[in-house]
Structure formats: C-alpha cells, structure tokens
Amino acid sequence: MIATPSKQIHQQSSQKTLKKGSYWITTFGCQMNKADSERMAGILEGMGYKQAEKELQADLVLYNTCTIRDNAEQKVYSYLGRQAQRKKERPDLKLIVAGCVAQQEGESLLRRVPELDLVMGPQHANRLEILLNKVDNGHQVVATEEINIIEDLTTARRDSKICAWVNVIYGCNERCTYCVVPSVRGQEQSRTPEAIKKEINYLATCGFKEITLLGQNIDAYGRDLPGITKEGRRENTFTDLLKYVHDVDGVERIRFATSHPRYFTNRLIETCAELPKLCEHFHIPFQSGSNQILKAMARGYTIEKYKKIIDYIRKLMPQASITADVIVAFPGETESQFRETLSIIKEIGFDQVNTAAYSPRPNTPAANWPNQIKESIKVERLRELNLLVERIAKDRNGRYQGKIEEILVEDINPKNNSQLMGRTRTNRLTFFPKEGKNGLGYKPGDLVSVKIENIRSFSLTGKPLDEFDR
Secondary structure (H helix, E strand, C coil): CCCCEEECCCCCCCCCCCCCCEEEEEEECCHHHHHHHHHHHHHHHHCCCEECCCHHHCCEEEEEECCCCHHHHHHHHHHHHHHHHHHHHCCCCEEEEEEHHHHHHCCHHHHHCCCCCEEECHHHHHHHHHHHHHHHCCCCEEECCCCCCCCCCCCCCCCCCCEEEEEEEECCCCCCCCCCHHHHHCCCEECCHHHHHHHHHHHHHCCCCEEEEEECCHHHCCCCCCCECCCCCECCCHHHHHHHHCCCCCCCEEEEECCCHHHCCHHHHHHHHHCCCECCEEECCCECCCHHHHHHHCCCCCHHHHHHHHHHHHHHCCCCEEEEEEEECCCCCCHHHHHHHHHHHHHHCCCEEEEEECCCCCCCHHHHCCCCCCHHHHHHHHHHHHHHHHHHHHHHHHHHCCCEEEEEEEEECCCCCCEEEEECCCCCEEEEECECCCCCECCCCCEEEEEEEEECCCCEEEEECCCCCC
16 A cells, blocks of 8 residues: 555534634545544544644644655654644644554654654544543643554544445454554454444445445454354355445445455455445555565465466456555565566556555564665666556556446546546546536536546546436
C-alpha cells in the first residue's frame, strides 16, 4: 500500500455543543488509517468540534500516521515542526499524533516533540474522547498499550456518501521480515459477523452503495473466532463472511482488501465468482518475483503458487482486475532477482502495481541485515519498475476501449465540474459528462452505463448511454 498523505474532509456536523473549536485531520498511509480517521473525525464532531477550513486555523490538529516507509514517517515530523512553532503562539492548540508512528515511538515522541498533547496507537482510535478528556484535565497522554477493539457503529464521519470502509479484522499475526505492521497494529482481532453485518445494514440505510471490507490480512479473518462445522471445516472464515453479508438490501457492490497469497483459497475465488455483488477486482500483493527473496521476506508462498491463484481467478472471471504491491531492492536482491520481478509483472499483466523501494523499519529483522542495497541502486530499480508498471497498466486498459462499462458515480470531477467520476466494477477510475445526450442528468449514487472512448494508464473517459434504465 502506498504511503501518501490525504486531507480528511468531513462534511457532517454534530448537533452537540459540548465543546467549541475546530479540528483538522491529516491521514498518512493505507485504507485502514483512512477508516480510523473517519471514526476519529466522527468522535470529534460528536464532542462539538467542527471541521476547520484550513489546517493552520484549527484548534485541534491530529496526524494519523504511517510508518511502513521511512519517507512517510519523516513527513510527519516535518508537519509536526510547523505545528510545534504554532503552539508557541497558541498554547491552547491541541496537538495529537495517532496511528502507527505513535505506536512505534510512544513516549519518545514526547521527548522529540514536547508540544504534543496526545500520542495514541491505532487500537485506541475509538477511545479518542476518553483520552481527550484527560488532556482537558491537564495531562499529557500516551496510549499505546494493547487493548481489545471497542465496537462503535455510529461515530464515523465518512468522506464519501456513496462508498464506505468497514473494518472486519484488526492487526496482523504475520512476521514478514521487512514489515513493522504487527508491532504497531497488534495481534489479529476479528469482529463478529453479526457486528459487521449490523454496520453494513446501517450504512445501507444511510444510502451507501458500495462497501469495502478492510483488514491488514483480510483472508485471516475468523482465525480467532470459534467455529468448526460437523464436517470438520472451519466456519467463520472470510469466505463465510462474504456469503453472510452479501444480501444486504441497498448495497450494490462489495470489495475487499488486502489479501495475502498464503491464505487466498480456491473456495474464496469460487465464492467471489458466484456472488453478484462481489466486484471483479483483487488486490493481492506478491512483493517479489524471486522465490529466494520471498523466502527471505518470510512470505510463506512461492511465485508458482501466486501464479496459480491468478490463473484460477482469470479462469472463473476472465475480465477481473488484478492489482498488487511489490518491493524492490530488498536486502540481498541481485540484479537477476530484480529481473525476475519485472518478468512476473510482464507475464501476469497487472492492472496496477503499488511500488516501493525497500525501506528499513525499526524492530524488523531485515533492517539489521548487512546486505543492504545502495540507495542509488534502489532509485534506479524503482524508476525502471514504475515505467514498466505504467506501460502495462495502459496496455491492460486497452480492453475497455469501445466497451460499455457499469460505473457507480462517486462524485463530481474536482478538476472538471462538467464531469462526474466513478469506478468500474474492476475499480478503474472513469470520467464522463454529467449530462447525457438527451439532457438526462446523472448524480452520485447512480449506476450508469458508459461507453469508454479514451484510455490512459490509470483512468478512463467515456459517454453515458441515455437508454440505460436509471
């Protein structure tokens, strides 16, 4: 998953007036962080805060951080420096660091940035109000202890009115040698199927059309829940969950991320092919095309197994979109092993690949290995990889040329107000005019048949068909 900051704009306001002031949340990192930020924004609005128009005007600033790459972590410190200076002029400013950097650094963050009021790990997102009450009572708070996740359906303030995240499992039990996630997000904790379905039902009543189920390792869902059938098969698996939540009235599409090849079963693929609301889009990181590197990463599968997964998906769903994550310049990676990665990308033909050069992370085995790759080689390998990924993505998009695709409208194109934007079932971002040929107006939430006229590496453009039954 690529680590990039995104401003969280929350348009719903609470009617409560328990406190006054404005807030600003900046989110770094993955979908899990974005979902956490939506919940924390909801808590703040429930306390009486309102979304600030600008970051430097806010009375409370919260950075929800990512530590999966060093550059994302350093960006956080840059942002904090600006706010620390501001707090010297405004002592009443509340400054919060949440998420993975907070969990990783803990109290040491207070020594580095003494202006902080609250440092809180990702497991504490739903406890924000409790922790802020301690801050209001004059305490500087660090909350990084491991706790059970607190269920809360009603507090999230969603960025979109059409598409919603739903967490199904928190944490990760894997021990990939490069990854800091298990140490900052804790052990796996699956939510109950009943709690998940209740949240999806609630979202459906609010008008949400698309649900994305989230987990750091979503295929591991249910391993910590009870349930063995009389046939001896484990129930409460992720496949069982998909079947259980599929028929919620009002929801048109269901997606999920992120998958692990070690646990991606044929039964899951068959279920996705059978359930009509399950979108034909699969994000399955492969990380390296070299079996030697995969073993060093402790990924638990071979590239041959990975290719079998893709082959079976395409056998049952030929038009499915396959996206992935890949790391280059892992410690010890040779030129020929790097070439194996490029070869796999060409062979499989991914619709999109999130790319990164290896970044040593604290408390991970690979960070201490002596065979680190030079920075200049990292830069060159990443550049070559990105050029290949972009070319193949455009080639893959060629299959949409002239085709009619069902687009779920998400919003107005912020760069062109005469256009709407949405996604195909295969998750391709698509733009088209708001008005049809006969003057029909389309709006967010509509499912629109669009004929694709122009393709680019990462998006499509087309025109709606007026005869589509809206």
